[in-house]
Amino acid sequence: MIKVQNLAKAFGTKRAVDDVSFSVDRGEVLGFLGPNGAGKSTTMRMITGFLSPSGGSVTVGGFDLAEHPIQARRLIGYLPENAPAYTDMTVHGFLNFAAEIRGLRGDARKKAVNRVVEMCFLESVLHQSVETLSKGYRHRTCFAQSIIHDPDVLVLDEPTDGLDPNQKHEVRQLIRRMGEKKAIIFSTHILEEVDAACSRAIIIDRGKIVANGTPQELRQKSEWAGAVTLRVKGVASSAVTTKLYQVPLVKRVTVVDEKDGHVTVRAFPKAGANGALAQAIGEAAHEWHIEQLQAEEGRLDEVFRSITMPDTVKEAAK
């Protein structure tokens, strides 16, 4: 549904988006990750046709955005960053306007407005002016606007920003449900959302795509993927580390905690261990009193940090 090819955007000499290519099919929910200022919003603005790219192309539903902007935009629902809405209108008036400008008239418009009001829980503020709404309601109003024409493509810029945990959960559920039939791109910097809602994720940093894959694949890139945490009782930490270093699959062992005779260590696997580490360690430690033996999954936040950390910070960390 969405095809982005070699997309680039320069503001003066700064290249905000640099040679970005990806595609999203129907039934996919693509999470767009990246630190602030990485180019997420700029990319989304180009996909929706608000900004014109300095290079490359965007195709939505087969329509090139530069050549057939109106047809392409008809297919898109867009929630911009900060969820803007006309403050002088009521929620009802605003949604009616959005429906009308999307070409919905008469009964179709009424139905569409009722549908999104129900979906986004807006009944209680329907006749309130947008100006007086709390942030969560305003956000949902703008979200309702983006799905009013039941679009094939949804572009959501930080759809859960400013919502309380219950609302966040609600929105994620909604995204996942709608993702079964639509092509959705949403940006976030909350990593748990990627697990909760995405079928695929892209990490973008300084205008370039630095990782692209399912959440599972991304997690595999983590140093933590396949690591094992072991807690034993009544053994000195030095003895534990020495023993574990003798296990062929172990690359590195760190002591996490040692107190009152309880020792917690974490062993990181060598490449190609493929999850066999836990068993190997279990065997090596069988003569001790094992209190805990746990294989770690990869951690997205750690992958995210290691990929997007500026070079200067990385060097300082070494």
Place this chain on the structure above:
Amino acid sequence: MNPWRNIWTITKRELGAYFTSPLAYVFIVIFLLLCGFFTFFVGGFFERQEASLVRPFFDWHPWFYLFLVPAVGMRLWAEERRVGTLELLLTMPITAWQAIVGKFLASWLFLALALVLTFPVVLTVNYLGHPDNGVILTAYVGSWLMAGAYLAISCVTSALTRSQVVSFIISLVVCLFLILAGFPPVINVLEQFARPWLVDMVTSFSVMTHFEGFQKGVLDSRDILFFLSVIGFSLFTTSVILRTHRAG
């Protein structure tokens, strides 16, 4: 889809926005008060002893509009940019032109309403004597066209900035230039040292020169064309400015 449907949707929204804020009411009340005060007190309507609205009423319009029209037009784009709704509007399946024309039309219709509400002045003069209502009608048309020209200029300045105040001041200065270029005291000074063709050229840019014809009851196609071309050119400039925003 029919472009006029989109334009009308935008126009309706904008008109609604005027009347949900106090702006519309404040504007209309001030405009009517000014018209009444200047016509009957400063303009000396009664002292003139003639059944005509030209001097006491319409003469003031270029000056009222100088302050009032930029106040109506200043929010058109500046507010959209400040609040961020511009991003919504320009990603809807409408062209930038439809948005520009729709917004302009809304404000222009609003000004038409303010103008129509001055009807008691017309009733008064008809009650007191036998004015030439044809002249009054053409003068109204001219006044509305002039307001449209000011408004289109305000559109440009509003698209230039996020700040309504900046927009107001710039469009006021530009409109002031358009008045002064044809203001008799200024022309007199200009005639002292400039060649006649230069004076003619400067005055031909003035709204005063072109409004004059309407006040005499003459519908001159050149005057109509002048106002319409100011409107057309300004709206085109607005579209160029919006395009440069999108180009980043």
